[in-house]
Amino acid sequence: MTHALTVDAGAQVRDLRAADHLLHSLAAELALPEAAFGCTHLVRGDGARVVLSFTFASESLLRTARERLSAGDHDVSPGLPDAVGRAVLYPGVASLAGTVTVADVLARSAIDRVTVLGGSGAPAPEARLVTREHVRPLWQAGVLVLSAMPAVGGTLVPFEVPDPTPCCAAH
Structure with a gap:
């Protein structure tokens, strides 16, 4: 799957528990299909935090999610932040x-x-x-x-x- 986006909630998400909670909340709001993946990624450096990624089976799901997430208080960018995400939501x-x-x-x-x-x-x-x-x-x-x-x-x-x-x- 190559249809991915990254969601950065900023300093409000500094640990995995908070990231898991936000990921589940956003997935529920988006009514994600079971085929979607939701992962957490650690961002190191001065602004250490956890960002989220979502990967979708289609371009149309990606577009819809990007539009809905961009309307919130999150920074949404295309693609994955890295290749080593921790999967929280995944098929099965x-x-x-x-x-x-x-x-x-x-x-x-x-x-x-x-x-x-x-x-x-x-x-x-x-x-x-x-x-x-x-x-x-x-x-x-x-x-x-x-x-x-x-x-x-x-x-x-x-x-x-x-x-x-x-x-x-x-x-």
Whole structure:
């Protein structure tokens, strides 16, 4: 899909949780079809923040989204900010709830590959993934890759946790 745009909400979106929330809100307002992708991208430097990208299956969906988003308080620009977005919305994400097998992840969603941190090779297709309803794969060289890690009972969990502890929370 080459029909993409970037949405920059400025300093109001500095962390992934806020970016996820805004991405879901904008997707609902736009009534995005399941074939659309919504990703977050980290922008480093003096104005460190998170920007969003949307990728559509057609030029007409792109035009409609650009018009509606430009009417809001966001800076909208053509294309993707980089090639390494963190996918929040993607085909099949809604089917990745509860515990699913790696084979189900690959068959039901746009995720192309599952890797296990510290592991060698791909996990077995029957390996169980406890999703915690928070599955955020990353684009790597044009392939959507979910990083997982070993968990209790021989299961796997996505590397990114749904409610991370903020740095220095106990201080």
